[in-house]
Amino acid sequence: MSAPLVEVSAISRTYSMRSGMFGRAAAVHAVDGVSLTIARGQTLGLVGESGSGKSTTGRIVLGLEPPDSGEVRFDGKPMAAPGTAAWRAQRARMQMIFQDPLGALDRRLPVATQIREPLDIHGVGTPSMREDRVRELLRAVELTPAHGARYPGALSGGQRQRIVLARALATKPDFLVCDEPVSALDVSIQAQVVNLLADLQAQLGLTLLFISHDLRVVRQISNVVAVMYLGRIVEIGSADDLFARPEHPYTQALVSASPAPGRRSASRIVLSGDPPNPAARPQGCAFHPRCPRAIARCASEVPALEAVASDRQVACHLVSGAATRDAA
Amino acid sequence: MAPLVSIAGLSVAFSGVPVLRGVDLALGKGEAVGLVGESGSGKSVTWLAALGLLPRHAQVTGSVRLDGRELLGAPAGELDRVRGGRIAMIFQDPASALNPVLTIRKQLCEALALHRDLSGNAVKAEARRLLDLVGIPDAARRLEAYPHEFSGGQIQRIMIAMALAGNPDLLIADEPTTALDATIQAQILELLSTVRRELGMAMVLISHDLGVVAENCDRVAVMYAGRIVEEAPSNQLFADPVHPYAQGLIGALPPLDGPRRRLTAIPGTVPDPAHMPDGCAFAPRCALAAEPCGLAVPSLAPIANDRTVACIRAEASRRALLGIAAE
Numbered sequence: 144m145s146a147p148l149v150e151v152s153a154i155s156r157t158y159s160m161r162s163g164m165f166g167r168a169a170a171v172h173a174v175d176g177v178s179l180t181i182a183r184g185q186t187l188g189l190v191g192e193s194g195s196g197k198s199t200t201g202r203i204v205l206g207l208e209p210p211d212s213g214e215v216r217f218d219g220k221p222m223a224a225p226g227t228a229a230w231r232a233q234r235a236r237m238q239m240i241f242q243d244p245l246g247a248l249d250r251r252l253p254v255a256t257q258i259r260e261p262l263d264i265h266g267v268g269t270p271s272m273r274e275d276r277v278r279e280l281l282r283a284v285e286l287t288p289a290h291g292a293r294y295p296g297a298l299s300g301g302q303r304q305r306i307v308l309a310r311a312l313a314t315k316p317d318f319l320v321c322d323e324p325v326s327a328l329d330v331s332i333q334a335q336v337v338n339l340l341a342d343l344q345a346q347l348g349l350t351l352l353f354i355s356h357d358l359r360v361v362r363q364i365s366n367v368v369a370v371m372y373l374g375r376i377v378e379i380g381s382a383d384d385l386f387a388r389p390e391h392p393y394t395q396a397l398v399s400a401s402p403a404p405g406r407r408s409a410s411r412i413v414l415s416g417d418p419p420n421p422a423a424r425p426q427g428c429a430f431h432p433r434c435p436r437a438i439a440r441c442a443s444e445v446p447a448l449e450a451v452a453s454d455r456q457v458a459c460h461l462v463s464g465a466a467t468r469d470a471a
Numbered sequence: 472m473a474p475l476v477s478i479a480g481l482s483v484a485f486s487g488v489p490v491l492r493g494v495d496l497a498l499g500k501g502e503a504v505g506l507v508g509e510s511g512s513g514k515s516v517t518w519l520a521a522l523g524l525l526p527r528h529a530q531v532t533g534s535v536r537l538d539g540r541e542l543l544g545a546p547a548g549e550l551d552r553v554r555g556g557r558i559a560m561i562f563q564d565p566a567s568a569l570n571p572v573l574t575i576r577k578q579l580c581e582a583l584a585l586h587r588d589l590s591g592n593a594v595k596a597e598a599r600r601l602l603d604l605v606g607i608p609d610a611a612r613r614l615e616a617y618p619h620e621f622s623g624g625q626i627q628r629i630m631i632a633m634a635l636a637g638n639p640d641l642l643i644a645d646e647p648t649t650a651l652d653a654t655i656q657a658q659i660l661e662l663l664s665t666v667r668r669e670l671g672m673a674m675v676l677i678s679h680d681l682g683v684v685a686e687n688c689d690r691v692a693v694m695y696a697g698r699i700v701e702e703a704p705s706n707q708l709f710a711d712p713v714h715p716y717a718q719g720l721i722g723a724l725p726p727l728d729g730p731r732r733r734l735t736a737i738p739g740t741v742p743d744p745a746h747m748p749d750g751c752a753f754a755p756r757c758a759l760a761a762e763p764c765g766l767a768v769p770s771l772a773p774i775a776n777d778r779t780v781a782c783i784r785a786e787a788s789r790r791a792l793l794g795i796a797a798e
Contacts, residue, residue, distance in 0.1 A: 192652035192653060192654065192655075193652055299740045299741075301740060302740075329509035329510055329679060329741075330509065330679065330681070330720055330723045330724060331509065331719060331720060331723045331736060331737035332509075332736075332740065333723065334722075334723035334724075334725075334734035334735070334736035334737070335736040335737075335738070337725070337734055337736075338733060338734055338736050341733075356652065356653065358653075358727060359724065359725040359726070359727055360725055362725060362726075362727060362731070363725035363731060363734065382731075383731070386727050386728060387728045396654055396657075397653055397654065398727065399657070400653040400654050400656060400657035401653060401682070401727060402660075402680065402682030402683045402685065402686045403682050403685070403686070403727060404681050404682050404685035404686075404705075404709035404721065404724070411657055411661070412657075413654075413657050413658055413661050414654045414657070414658070415658075417622050417624065417625070417655075418622060418623075418624065418652055418654070418655055433654075
């Protein structure tokens with residue numbers, strides 16, 4: 144097996160947040176010791192609720208934000224310092240897609256001009272070659288040159304997201320970070336964009352980091368899925384298997400909270416308590432105040448992410464091998 | 472049994488552009504009905520029109536009857552008693568529905584004073600009981616708090632408490648959990664079903680999420696471009712959808728377990744209300760469309776004793792589905 148394209152080791156990011164004008168600053172551990180590897184041509188899905196740190200992880204992986212500690216290596220090399228020529232060259236190989244395509248596009252420019260912009264910035268080819276490339280990109284996302292002449296306001300939500308995708312692909316990147324790319328779209332349009340993304344990935348050999356709160360969409364597109372809770376990965380495993388046999392109590396609750404047509408709510412695990420607040424993370428396992436199975440040890444000791452099977456790692460005292468040994 | 476609410480031929484146009492094109496729907500006492508469809512399909516407009524909540528320039532025609540009494544064009548005084556009193560509504564964005572500079576107690580008591588014959592301490596006691604009912608811990612103290620002191624899930628609980636203030640017979644929940652995280656969504660849906668069971672209240676759950684509707688409703692109506700295209704008991708609709716659009720919606724939903732397959736996306740986009748195609752509005756996106764589909768708008772016709780479908784290709788569509796299932 145070849146070396147992974149993206150290697151993230153133990154990255155952490157803390158923000159300070161002030162409550163009110165004179166309040167004392169509190170440290171918010173948005174991301175805390177997250178390690179990931181993404182193999183070439185594969186998709187890693189990152190799921191979690193708001194405040195779980197999944198978007199911050201995506202921004203750090205892309206180099207939009209430096210980690211406080213830890214390191215991100217892209218294609219075997221550490222990320223170059225922001226603003227340098229090496230950094231620009233590296234950034235052309237990695238792109239990002241956001242949730243709100245209207246916010247990511249300039250309303251006053253025809254969309255074809257916006258697709259061309261990265262080519263102009265990175266000085267790719269001659270002007271006529273760039274025009275050809277724009278037409279090729281529009282075709283790749285199943286739109287016509289006529290769509291290219293329009294302004295973002297004259298396109299539907301699905302078409303706008305295709306334009307954003309075309310622009311991200313303009314510099315022929317190897318790696319795409321997609322942050323909730325289909326969450327704002329209607330179900331039927333969502334399926335179109337998910338299929339398109341899967342096709343483009345297969346054609347171009349793209350590597351993806353796919354961030355979403357939607358378990359179904361994440362499973363559909365990912366090879367490996369990581370579940371985050373309050374800045375840490377609590378479970379990671381193969382996409383086929385993870386939601387079918389979740390091990391961590393939080394993953395189990397998430398899967399059970401995901402409504403399924405044809406299943407009545409009788410068997411649902413309903414977690415008590417409020418959504419987690421990253422500014423006041425509980426001691427020990429961050430999930431223990433809401434966990435239906437928590438024991439005394441969960442309140443004092445942070446569980447480490449440990450392998451429980453060849454393709455599964457779980458951070459839970461009740462699941463990991465260590466706990467079973469202790470209990471025996 | 473006479474229906475609680477019956478809607479017939481309800482149509483709405485905004486400055487000449489039709490957005491709702493003849494909706495027929497009946498709702499029994501205590502029944503939970505789901506309305507699904509994509510943005511712009513008319514799910515919310517149906518109920519805003521029924522309750523007279525649309526701006527004045529909207530042209531509303533048809534009939535909406537509550538216990539046999541016509542609501543469209545009813546005098547303002549009567550509508551005021553219906554809204555909040557008999558039919559209450561909660562919305563997707565609960566934070567913007569509360570006044571940020573008033574305490575929860577003020578806002579709850581306002582709703583109670585409007586709809587219930589209570590005064591003085593009885594109002595306050597009732598407000599506390601409602602907060603208890605919707606699962607806000609330490610209700611007596613939390614009554615004095617302002618909206619920003621609550622989380623999104625708690626705010627939606629408070630909205631539900633306010634909706635319950637008038638003891639309504641029907642609660643319209645318009646995307647009540649869309650803005651909430653998955654685990655909080657599960658809490659709110661659980662709360663809604665408990666409250667509904669305890670109070671014997673009917674509910675209309677409006678959602679774009681098929682799963683949410685399937686799990687929480689007895690019956691589901693699927694809307695497309697301002698019309699109901701299929702109506703069926705939830706379990707039947709998801710096991711055996713007949714209308715090609717309903718089939719498409721279910722096929723577009725990625726499965727959570729079992730083998731992964733390519734999603735069957737519906738091609739194209741929802742038609743522009745100002746330029747509706749002739750005949751069936753779904754025909755341009757439909758794989759089964761035939762020539763007659765472009766001629767007349769199909770009417771909602773029964774295919775079983777509790778199912779209706781608006782599709783002239785319903786038979787072909789059903790065969791196609793069974794054919795795929797048999798392979």
